[in-house]
Amino acid sequence: MFGKSINKKLKENDYRLTGQRTAILEVMMDNQGRHLSAEEVLAQARKKQPNIGIATVYRTLEKLAAIDILYKSMFNDDKYRYEINDDHNEHHHHHIVCLACGKIAELEDDLLCSLEGQLETQGFEVVDHELKFFVYCPVCRKKQNK
Amino acid sequence: MFGKSINKKLKENDYRLTGQRTAILEVMMDNQGRHLSAEEVLAQARKKQPNIGIATVYRTLEKLAAIDILYKSMFNDDKYRYEINDDHNEHHHHHIVCLACGKIAELEDDLLCSLEGQLETQGFEVVDHELKFFVYCPVCRKKQNK
DNA sequence: TTATGTGCAAAGGATTTGCAACAGT
DNA sequence: ACTGTTGCAAATCCTTTGCACATAA
Numbered sequence: 045m046f047g048k049s050i051n052k053k054l055k056e057n058d059y060r061l062t063g064q065r066t067a068i069l070e071v072m073m074d075n076q077g078r079h080l081s082a083e084e085v086l087a088q089a090r091k092k093q094p095n096i097g098i099a100t101v102y103r104t105l106e107k108l109a110a111i112d113i114l115y116k117s118m119f120n121d122d123k124y125r126y127e128i129n130d131d132h133n134e135h136h137h138h139h140i141v142c143l144a145c146g147k148i149a150e151l152e153d154d155l156l157c158s159l160e161g162q163l164e165t166q167g168f169e170v171v172d173h174e175l176k177f178f179v180y181c182p183v184c185r186k187k188q189n190k
Numbered sequence: 191m192f193g194k195s196i197n198k199k200l201k202e203n204d205y206r207l208t209g210q211r212t213a214i215l216e217v218m219m220d221n222q223g224r225h226l227s228a229e230e231v232l233a234q235a236r237k238k239q240p241n242i243g244i245a246t247v248y249r250t251l252e253k254l255a256a257i258d259i260l261y262k263s264m265f266n267d268d269k270y271r272y273e274i275n276d277d278h279n280e281h282h283h284h285h286i287v288c289l290a291c292g293k294i295a296e297l298e299d300d301l302l303c304s305l306e307g308q309l310e311t312q313g314f315e316v317v318d319h320e321l322k323f324f325v326y327c328p329v330c331r332k333k334q335n336k
Numbered sequence: 337t338t339a340t341g342t343g344c345a346a347a348g349g350a351t352t353t354g355c356a357a358c359a360g361t
Numbered sequence: 362a363c364t365g366t367t368g369c370a371a372a373t374c375c376t377t378t379g380c381a382c383a384t385a386a
Contacts, residue, residue, distance in 0.1 A: 060340060060385055082376080097343045102376060104341095118264065122351085123375060140314065160323070167328035168286065176320045177306070182313035206360055206365060228351080243368045248351060250366095268376085269350060 050113055057111050067092040068104045072114060072128045079125035079148055142181040196259055203257050213238040214250045218260060218274045225271035225294055265294065288327040
């Protein structure tokens with residue numbers, strides 16, 4: 045009910061499908077491309093499961109991130125944020141963070157592969173990478189007339 | 191006494207040079223290229239200023255980061271780490287983080303300039319970027335015989 | 337049934353803050 | 362002297378954990 049590759053992952057990992065987890069997964073699917081904090085997930089999940097607690101949210105997000113269904117990262121506000129990971133095998137997340145409004149855009153590019161190749165010839169095994177650009181986005185630049 | 195460009199920055203920013211701040215700056219200079227947590231800075235600073243408190247360390251690190259004398263970032267252990275910023279104007283930090291031992295290497299490359307250029311033609315103002323590779327380093331790979 | 341998952345409240349760890357005393361300039 | 366800085370302890374914020382109860386398989 046969540047797409048075959050997600051269901052497969054859940055099954056492979058002995059992942060008991062409770063009402064709470066279903067609610068959380070639904071929230072994450074409804075927010076594709078957005079980066080939600082645990083509190084934000086809680087607020088939305090409560091609409092479906094009124095008694096769900098924050099501990100369950102953290103535990104579930106953590107587990108889903110561990111099996112690559114979610115991607116976990118932190119921007120500029122000291123709290124982790126989670127987003128659904130479409131192709132949950134390789135995750136090359138290139139975020140473009142606006143320093144003014146905090147909006148986060150994503151970059152689909154894979155320019156970095158050649159760099160990874162270099163590292164691998166040096167004996168590193170590259171598991172993942174993460175690139176962040178800190179920017180002023182076009183809208184904010186206009187507001188500040190820069 | 192800390193190199194002319196650091197002294198200039200301090201003066202420009204009305205930065206009163208106390209014994210505590212001197213101690214912290216010395217610690218950071220002594221650890222060029224390393225990434226210290228606030229607690230680690232505290233421990234070393236106490237050798238010079240036995241009564242210095244953790245609040246002062248946080249306040250000082252924050253201020254030095256604000257004027258680009260330090261660079262602040264977080265790796266995989268939920269605490270901020272600080273390092274001295276040699277050319278404290280542009281900071282292009284490319285860290286290579288080993289997932290096994292936590293060791294952090296740096297990459298001096300500037301392959302990303304072309305990507306920045308693309309963003310700028312799209313109307314973004316790029317202030318900074320940050321790239322992290324999550325890897326297993328050669329030493330750890332050997333230990334795990336991978 | 338039986339191992340896993342849940343909610344709650346308490347604990348934990350990093351960081352910040354209020355405030356009275358202190359110290360550069 | 363004036364103003365910014367300090368140390369301490371308490372407060373804050375995000376996240377984790379212990380435990381008794383509940384529930385999916």
